[in-house]
Amino acid sequence: MKHVYPKYVTKSAIEGLVKKINLPSPDEFSQDWEYEVSDSSRLTEFICAYENFELNIDEKFALMIIIISSFNDAIVERKAEESSARRIRYHLLQDISIHKNTIYYWSMLDEDDLDNCHAVTSFMREIAYTAKLDGQDKS
Template identity: 30%
Template sequence: MALQICPNCQQQDFTWSFDEENIPPTSWHCSNCGYTACEDESFERLCATCNIKSESRLADDKKIYWWCSTCNTITIISKIPNYRYPTRAAIDFLAAEFNYRNEPHMQDWEYEVASAEDLDKYFAVYSRVNDDDIRFTLMMMIIEVLGTNDETNKDWLRAKQLLIENFSLHEYTVFYWCIFDNEHIEDCFYITPLMRKLWQEQAEKHP
């Protein structure tokens, strides 16, 4: 297979491999600098620079981007923030606070138990506690139950203000709900359009 120019070191040592056991199965590796990226083959588009349909969507551990294998142009879609997840202590605290079930087999506890009926309670506890792990988990629950793409929705405006005030804490949560690996917004979460707009506004302020 032909070697391509590596988007990292600019040497012609970039090649792909396919392993159906991986998700996504196609990955790229540079034998010169060791750079590795995964390709989502469901996306391909016309390059705005060379006007050839040879742009692929790649992702490494820091960013998602378009890469043209013809002219080697790179267009950043988004940086990838550091992954963050709910802690056991935060889950235990919130389960006791709201009298929610809390069992070892629950993989996504914060999504399984979140209830729209308790939304006001979530906001109240968020304002009361000073623990970042608890606030982080609470925000995941708040976003889960909002279910709106209306910019004027009062509950969205409450959540948005907290996300702006504490963006560094909730950066990964906002990024997750943006679903940048899907260009078809109609196939994303209901709240995704609002999250993408928020991300665009805040990511520039928090490089």
């Protein structure tokens, strides 16, 4: 049986994270809630929540997207810390079965020009290469 990796943030994951991490609920106009609630000033808090809260697979998937988006913002703001990078890298590789599609998304393996990529793309490509992901086995 082929393993199916999460691809989308579910309503139940949003509801769980709103309660557990005190995130704002999506409003009627929300799209891509996981990007709307990202916040570089809360990055350490989000990583600690990932490490210490009891989260199901869908919540881990959604929270990691929030973490990476927040880390991307921290890079842009020149506030990214190596300790955060190490912890994020560890969790992405440790839970690769949950985060494979997220790694593909942020690493933008099909784009040759890094100027057309996210600030976090180089970091995510390093993780993709470490995990031996080549973009051919997307699920």
